[in-house]
Amino acid sequence: MxxxxxxxxxxxxxxxxxxxxxxxxxxxxxxxxxxxxxxxxxxxxxxxxxxxxxxxxxxxxxxxxxxxxxxxxxxxxxxxxxxxxxxxxxxxxxxxxxxxxxxKIPPKLYEEYVVLTSQSESAWEEARKNNDFAAFQGYLDRVIGYTNQFIDLWGPKETRYDTLLDEYEPDMTVAELDGIFSSLRGELVPLAAAIAASPNKPSRSFLEGHFDREKQKEFSRYMLGQLGFDFEAGRIDESAHPFQTTINLKDVRITTRYLADDLTSALFGTIHEAGHALYEQNVSPELAGTSLCSGTSMGIHESQSRFWENTIGRSRPFWQRYYGELQGRFPDQLRISAEDFYRSQNTVQPSLIRIEADELTYNLHIIIRYEIEKMIFNEGAKAADLPAIWNEKYREYLGLTPPTDAVGVMQDVHWSAGLFGYFPSYSLGNMYAAQLSDTMERELPQTWELVAKGELAPIREWMTQRVHQYGKLRTPKEIILGATGKPLDSSHLVKYLRDKYTDIYKL
Amino acid sequence: MxxxxxxxxxxxxxxxxxxxxxxxxxxxxxxxxxxxxxxxxxxxxxxxxxxxxxxxxxxxxxxxxxxxxxxxxxxxxxxxxxxxxxxxxxxxxxxxxxxxxxxKIPPKLYEEYVVLTSQSESAWEEARKNNDFAAFQGYLDRVIGYTNQFIDLWGPKETRYDTLLDEYEPDMTVAELDGIFSSLRGELVPLAAAIAASPNKPSRSFLEGHFDREKQKEFSRYMLGQLGFDFEAGRIDESAHPFQTTINLKDVRITTRYLADDLTSALFGTIHEAGHALYEQNVSPELAGTSLCSGTSMGIHESQSRFWENTIGRSRPFWQRYYGELQGRFPDQLRISAEDFYRSQNTVQPSLIRIEADELTYNLHIIIRYEIEKMIFNEGAKAADLPAIWNEKYREYLGLTPPTDAVGVMQDVHWSAGLFGYFPSYSLGNMYAAQLSDTMERELPQTWELVAKGELAPIREWMTQRVHQYGKLRTPKEIILGATGKPLDSSHLVKYLRDKYTDIYKL
Incomplete structure (x- = not known):
């Protein structure tokens, strides 16, 4: 009725x-x-x-x-x-x-799953420490089993893995992502190899030394101010692992970790989390207090953190402007030029560990995980199969073979916690960031002059206009189409990386 | 059935x-x-x-x-x-x-009251600033009116004011308090006058100067450690007004405020709040997670903060032990002896403002408020009558007449917020502390030697045994009877104050 x-x-x-x-x-x-x-x-x-x-x-x-x-x-x-x-x-x-x-998930089933993933995370932690994949394998199979039950209950989409993808990146499909990732992989594998072969490698040796934590803290706060973080609507604290969290629209918090022997860890960590925070602080007040008042997807969120961390924060103009400020605070340690500092922050080197990877090879780490997750849910791969698959893909895409499972298939917590379909967000973030940046450069032709002058407000405002303000009012696809006039493709990230590293490594 | x-x-x-x-x-x-x-x-x-x-x-x-x-x-x-x-x-x-x-309170009535007290607090703030009692008077009468309605709904006890007292100090009555307060007043008024007349006044002049806030902070933390505050079950932060709050039994927090031109404000503030915190941290784990897991009354709570702040923290043995530690941190400012420091922290001086009062005259400020609250609820005094009553009592008990209502009847926030019956807790705290301390000295004869050696654990444990552990499992009356073998009386506080100040002021 x-x-x-x-x-x-x-x-x-x-x-x-x-x-x-x-x-x-x-x-x-x-x-x-x-x-x-x-x-x-x-x-x-x-x-x-x-x-x-x-x-x-x-x-x-x-x-x-x-x-x-x-x-x-x-x-x-x-x-x-x-x-x-x-x-x-x-x-x-x-x-x-x-x-x-x-x-659609019966409460009892969900409770069992919560208990299982909690045990599975502990088992993973222990197994990784002992480099004992066999001790973790049974848990992983059971987490996969529950996830498969959830897919059945939710109803499989075009492929079973699509159902998982949709949770983190609404409307993203395997069909679309296969195309995007395969062209990205096709370009990045040879580019990474060319860089590895280059004799013109940036030096990082000066980065060793002691860096007073209070001074780092002060510089992080200074940098947040420069980026336009609103301290009256947020705060920065310390924690073992950096994160951003939204309490309410006008209470957006980030954390970082200051290491006395590493200047750049907290610095880029802060800029990264600030990117997430700027997104959350600048959602339209019309959405305040509703469940739409937050970033629209993991991928778009990651585009904001990576845009500020990498596109802006690891650019030459940015350090032309800010290197003096940093050097002034650490004059004894930083006896190099702005250009050498810039180069040091942009080294590319294939490696085994995702979270330590540079902005280029990072994407290959993600593509490997994406391909394996598809094999699990669309082709029935079992936990026992994964170490061999993992090692083969690392050899093929990164030219490296993990010496142990601890630094191979067991390096990430995600699978033990049931987070399948989450990994692609990281690379989607890189691609969204590059595509947005490409449009920004055309609509705001003086982008890099502004960066070189430390006038970052117009850049942040451009992002607010095109991305932040909508919160969850628009889907990721609507955001990227609205902002750039076309659907996501990998070409902008490829062009950005090719241009940048051809210059740095004199390819 | x-x-x-x-x-x-x-x-x-x-x-x-x-x-x-x-x-x-x-x-x-x-x-x-x-x-x-x-x-x-x-x-x-x-x-x-x-x-x-x-x-x-x-x-x-x-x-x-x-x-x-x-x-x-x-x-x-x-x-x-x-x-x-x-x-x-x-x-x-x-x-x-x-x-x-x-x-018993209809929700609608309670909502009206919440709105009224919120408006009334704002009105009080404004009126105090402008020294304009007339602008506040109407609000105060209305808050009194609602409180009277609540008394009717709850049901008046022996007197109407008893109903209010019981909220903050269960089972305390006007009959009992009249006796206690009148004998206390009878002793303290002449004692305060004798002190005022003494030529042997401690000097406080050295207390001026600049005291590095970080060093103060470090000393506050050191002091908390000495008192036995469990940092794994609590923390200390900064806030505009110091307070203690219990998140859960093993998460008990205090705050303090460090002033660069005042060394002792944060110091005694920290010790005071630590007294509250020690109470809350040491409730029996058997009560954890229940609504009995907290201090039993405002008065007993205040006995713990005041015991540590005044009885211990303003004692001669305490500064025999700790003055060197303090002086070591502020050698340029503290060029006086431990004895002079001790004396400086124990000056008695009748004054107009309760929150700035010393531990002796403080009680007279409370007795005045208690007598006025009784007049309001038991004798029908109206807001318009209060300034004259206030000023007359200040003249009589403290020998001072407030030059304005702002530093007179309008100095406290309590009445504007509807907190009637709360003030007596402060003096009850002083009296409970003195009575407990008297028993402790007999049961733990080496009390003051321990203090002089900085061995405070046995003292804290005595309090835990007699007071802390019970939480709300025992009433204030049961606590004090169980610990000291007799009901509360004012003689111990009088003896403590008389002994201490006869010595300091050479009466």
Whole structure:
């Protein structure tokens, strides 16, 4: 039975209120979790974890409640839906997607899965330490098994792996990604080989030394100010692993880690997290307090962190402007030129470990993982098969063979935690960043002069206009098409890397 | 109809679970509030307040839900209650008290009151700034009016004001407090006058100067360690106004404020808050996660902060031990002896402002407020009457007449916020501390030798044994009787003050 106009109004206001209430729970959960990672007393952590679990579960129950289902049904009626504004429509669509995804998994199955992944992560940690893949293999097979059950419950898309991809990068498909990644791989493998063969290698030796942590801290804050991070709507703290978290639209936090023997780790870490934070701080206030008030996907989010870290932060004009500032703080250690510093931050070297990889070979690490994940879910590869597959691909794409599984197939936590379909986001981020940057250079022809002068506001504003403001109001595909006029392709990243490294390595 | 044994078991486990859930909400609320006061970004505070409000309201709704009422009724049945252990019995009694108190206030009335007190606090702030009592008077009368309605709904005890007292100090009565305060006042007024007349005044002039904030911070942390604050179950931060907050039993936080031109403000502030924290950190783990896991009353809590701040922290043996440590950090500023430092921290001087008062005259400020609060609720005094009453009492007890209402009747925030019955806690704290200390000196005859050696653990452990461990399992009266063998009286505080200041001022 169709409702009346006033039923719809009531449903809409109840629906908004429910969404807002769920967001408030997540605000609390985010802050409690942030606190656990930035200095909560050790002995209180067990109780805290339970409190986080309780509040998350309350939010989950609200989002999957019969009331949520009824309100969605009422608002999805054609007459009601047509009357909704743009934001409310999107809110209904997003909530429906999450609702269906959640209610399709029986609670008991999900609980088993949570317990399993927790055990599996511990097993992975231990197995990696002992370089004992056999001890981890059974867990991995079981995590894969549960993930396959979820795919069945959610309903497989074009391929089974598409169902997983869609969780992190909505509407991304294997068909599309196969094309993009195979052309990217085709270009990068020979380019990496040419770089490896070049005799013109940047020196990194000066990077050794002692770098006062307080001075690093002060420079990180200075840099955040330069990037346009709003300190009245965010803060920076320290944690073992850097991260960005959003408490609310005007409370966006990042962390970094200052190492006394490594100047650039915290520096680029800060710039990277600032990229995420600028995205979150600049979502349109119209979306404040709704579940649309956040980055639209992992890939687009990563495009923002990598744009600032690599495209801008590892560019020559950037260090023409800022090297003096850095050198002024570390005059005894930095006895080299701005140009040599710039080159040192752009070395390319095939390596075994993803998280230590440079911006070029990083993509090959990702493509390997993508291909293996497809084999698991679309071709039935088992955990036992993975070490051999892994090593063969590293030999083929990076010219290296891992001496142990610990630095090979077991290096990442993701699979042990059930995060399948997540890895592609990192390379998508690089490609989105390059494609956005290509358009920006045309629409803002003085881009690099601005960078060289440290006038970064117009660049940030361009990104806010094209990306940040929309939050989840637009899908990744809509964002990239709207901003650049065409769908994602890998050519801009290839061109960016080829131009940059041909120059640096004098290819 | 009486339930069966298994009904009671079910009721008990449901009741415990409900209590635990409410505590988890308060853990979140406490952390969110702590964060707001220690560095949350300014622009995110409005949303944060709403989130705190939402979570508090969820907790309140759980505590006053029909389910809570039903479970209480089941567990209060004689057969069920008799089977309960000590902790569960007390939990039922406490929950019943809070339940009744809460459900007797109609939600609409309470909402009006929350809005009123928020407006009233703002009005007070403005009126105090402009020294314009007339602008505040109407608000104060309305807050008094609502409080009177609450008294009627809760049901007046022996006198109407008793109902308010009981909220902060359970089982404390006007009859008892009148006796205690009148004898205290009778002793302190002439003692303060004798001190004022003494020519032997400690000098405070050396306390001026610049004191590096980082060094102060380091000394505060050192001092916390000496007092036995568990840094793995707590932390110290900075905030505009020092406070202690309990997130959970093993996450107890304090704050302080470091002033570059005042060495002792942060120092004694830290010791004071540490006293509160030691109480909260040392509640018995058996009470963890229940609503009994906190200090039993405002007065007993204040006894712990004041015991460490004044009885120990302003004692001669304490500075015999620690003055060298302090002087070592500020050698240029502290060119005086330990004895002179000790004396400087124990000056007595009648003054107009409560929060700046010394440990002796402080009690007179409290007695004045207590007498006025009684006049309001038991004798119908109106806001318009208060400035004259206030000034007359200050003249009589402290020998001073406030030149303005801003430094007179309007100096405290409490009344504007509806906190009537709260002030006595401060002096109760002083008296409890003195009475506990008197027993401690007899049971632990080497108390002051230990202090002089910096061996504070036995002192802390004595307090844990007699006070801390019980949390809310015992009432204030039970605590003080159990620890000292007699009910509270003012003689120990009088003796402590008389002995100490006769010596210092050579009376």
């Amino acid at each position: 169709a409702g009346t106009a006033s039923t719809y109004d009531k449903a809409l206001s109840d629906f908004r209120e429910l969404d807002r209430k769920i967001r408030r729970y997540y605000e609390a959960v985010s802050l409690l979790s942030w606190d656990m990672r930035t200095g909560a007393p050790r002995k209180g952590l067990d109780v805290r974890s339970e409190t986080v679990g309780m509040l998350s579960s309350e939010a989950f129950q609200l989002a999957t409640s019969p009331l949520a289902g009824e309100l969605l049904e009422q608002l999805e009626e054609k007459e009601a839906f047509n009357q909704l504004g743009e934001i409310d429509r999107k809110l209904v669509l997003e909530s429906r997607k999450n609702y269906d995804r959640s209610v | 009486a339930g069966t044994a298994s009904t009671y078991d079910k009721a008990l486990s449901d009741f415990r679970e409900l209590d635990r859930k409410i505590r988890r909400y308060y853990e979140a609320v406490s952390l969110l509030s702590w964060d707001m006061r220690t560095g949350a970004p300014r622009k995110g505070l409005d949303v944060r307040s709403e989130t705190v409000g939402m979570l508090s309201s969820e907790a309140f709704q759980l505590a006053t839900s029909p389910l809570a009422g039903e479970l209480l009724e089941q567990l209060e049945e004689k057969e069920a209650f008799n089977q309960l252990g000590e902790i569960d019995r007390k939990l039922v009694l406490e929950s019943r008290k809070n339940y009744d108190r809460s459900v």
